[in-house]
Amino acid sequence: MAMKQNEKQSTAEKLREFLHYNHETGVFTWAKSVGQRAQIGRVAGSKVPSGYIKISVSKKVYSAHRLAWLYMTGAWPENEIDHVDNNPSNNAFSNLREATKSQNAQNRGNRKGTVSRFKGVIFDTQRQKWVACIWLKDLKKNKRIGFFSSEEEAAKAYRSEAEVLHGEFFKVPEYQR
Structure with a gap:
């Protein structure tokens, strides 16, 4: 900056x-x-x-x-x-x-207007599955972590991936713990 x-x-x-x-x-x-x-x-x-x-x-x-x-x-x-x-x-x-x-953006909460209660989780209406995805800044694209039957499973997968990628800047919002 x-x-x-x-x-x-x-x-x-x-x-x-x-x-x-x-x-x-x-x-x-x-x-x-x-x-x-x-x-x-x-x-x-x-x-x-x-x-x-x-x-x-x-x-x-x-x-x-x-x-x-x-x-x-x-x-x-x-x-x-x-x-x-x-x-x-x-x-x-x-x-x-x-x-x-x-790095500063990594510990923000979920975006307003999303269907999921969890950061990094969206619902795929075509497949009727929950999707965990994470933003890869260097590649300027979202990485799909996987499809899941439950919102909670997708949130868990997002959390694991985010912890590895974001290191000390990784933060799980209070509602997601």
Whole structure:
């Protein structure tokens, strides 16, 4: 991921002038008063509808998880920042990891509007069977894992394949455990 325009001018040193970051809780507080809402010690930022925390510093808006990465490592992330627990407002440093766009997509849940309750499972109406399939980014295509009599069997097959392919980024949605 290319550095965002607003990130080019900001450095970890400049960030620390304005904000304090608690790496255990993931919460930013103001280290310097810069207006009526930004008073020393007050929690910085606000949650947007997507669940992410956004913080405005020097008239520029940043995602808190990217600021946390800068604060802790001294450099902007080269890629996306993944929330290990899938909670976009949990910015504890132990919950953040750098990931490619593809890796970050591996721990998403099931797409809206699908018939199956499980990620990676669809129903083939012609064969009247459940199909487990997985996206292969490098080949830019879906790999069919197999046909199954039950939705649960297909989900189990998807899970096994995904665990091998996605390694540490593999995640089974809570409802699928």
